[in-house]
Amino acid sequence: MTPDGQRILARAALAVEQIADLADRPRRQKRLPVVRMAVTPSFARFWLLPRIRDLEGRPPSLRIEVAAELRHADIAARKVDLAIRYGRGGWRVATEHRLLEELLQPVVAPGLASSRAHHRAAEIIALPLLHDGDSGNWKAWAAFHKTPYIPKPADRTFADYSLTLAAASAGLGVALWNRGLHSLSECNGALAPLGALPAPSPLAYYLLSRPGEDNTPTARVAERIRAACRLPKST
Numbered sequence: 001m002t003p004d005g006q007r008i009l010a011r012a013a014l015a016v017e018q019i020a021d022l023a024d025r026p027r028r029q030k031r032l033p034v035v036r037m038a039v040t041p042s043f044a045r046f047w048l049l050p051r052i053r054d055l056e057g058r059p060p061s062l063r064i065e066v067a068a069e070l071r072h073a074d075i076a077a078r079k080v081d082l083a084i085r086y087g088r089g090g091w092r093v094a095t096e097h098r099l100l101e102e103l104l105q106p107v108v109a110p111g112l113a114s115s116r117a118h119h120r121a122a123e124i125i126a127l128p129l130l131h132d133g134d135s136g137n138w139k140a141w142a143a144f145h146k147t148p149y150i151p152k153p154a155d156r157t158f159a160d161y162s163l164t165l166a167a168a169s170a171g172l173g174v175a176l177w178n179r180g181l182h183s184l185s186e187c188n189g190a191l192a193p194l195g196a197l198p199a200p201s202p203l204a205y206y207l208l209s210r211p212g213e214d215n216t217p218t219a220r221v222a223e224r225i226r227a228a229c230r231l232p233k234s235t
Contacts, residue, residue: 032063033217038073039066039084042161043205046182048084055224062217070159075208081218082225083208094208097222099229102180102201104141106194109171113192121145121197128154128173132164136202137176144199165191181205 039048044066048055056064067073073080076093089096106124107113125142129135135151142149156172158164168175169190177184177191179198184191207226213219 032060034063034065035082035217035221036065036067036080037082037084037221038075038080039068040070040086040160041068043084043086043181044068045162046186051228054228055221057220062220064221075210078210081209081213082222085206085208087203087206089204089206091206091208094210097207097209097226099205099207099225100180102178102204103198104137104176104201105179105198106141106174107165107168107177107184107191108174108194109169110189110192112171113194119195119197121147124174124194124197125150126152128152128156130164130167130173130175131155131157132161132176133157133159140202141176141199145197 037048048066052064052066053060056062067080072085072091073083074093075081075083083094084099085091089098121142125138125147129138129152131138134157135149135155139149154173156167158167161178164175165177165187167173169187174194175191177193178201180201184193207222209218209222213222
């Protein structure tokens with residue numbers, strides 16, 4: 001074989017090997033049972049993805065496929081096996097388990113926090129507020145601290161909790177950090193507490209599962225999530 005022929009043969013062999021690997025990859029992945037899980041983008045970023053290897057097992061005994069979106073996945077129609085929803089509960093479409101003990105703490109960009117370290121609740125509520133979806137959390141925070149809630153033209157609303165925190169880190173106003181979901185260290189120093197005025201959240205993350213899933217990969221993932229949240233098997 002000529003030198004040119006040897007180079008062509010080597011490239012062809014590499015291409016065939018890559019094609020074979022791509023064809024075999026789905027078969028290798030299917031050897032593990034798959035649990036389809038719908039979550040909000042913020043829950044995926046701050047809680048699920050940092051723990052997904054532990055939830056799958058070490059070594060992995062299953063594979064979690066994550067569908068991160070804001071709309072509610074139809075768990076009753078079996079489009080997903082598990083779902084994490086954020087709200088007040090009572091959807092009546094599956095078994096619900098409340099996750100995490102949540103506290104809301106005002107946070108701002110570090111430069112703003114250093115200049116406003118001793119704000120009272122009435123002073124904080126008068127600043128530009130950043131809302132995650134609606135004003136419900138800020139209204140609950142104000143009520144807990146016995147101060148009137150004041151909507152203002154300078155307030156802003158975002159569709160997702162992660163975007164709300166990003167807006168706060170950009171200096172656009174005050175956001176409410178969910179202390180039960182993640183630590184501020186996961187925001188890479190972009191946020192700092194404004195005063196020491198936490199308040200219980202009126203909303204919570206709920207794990208939704210279908211009944212009759214005992215002794216299945218889905219049940220194992222659900223139990224591992226509850227254990228990671230330090231919750232009992234059922235609530």
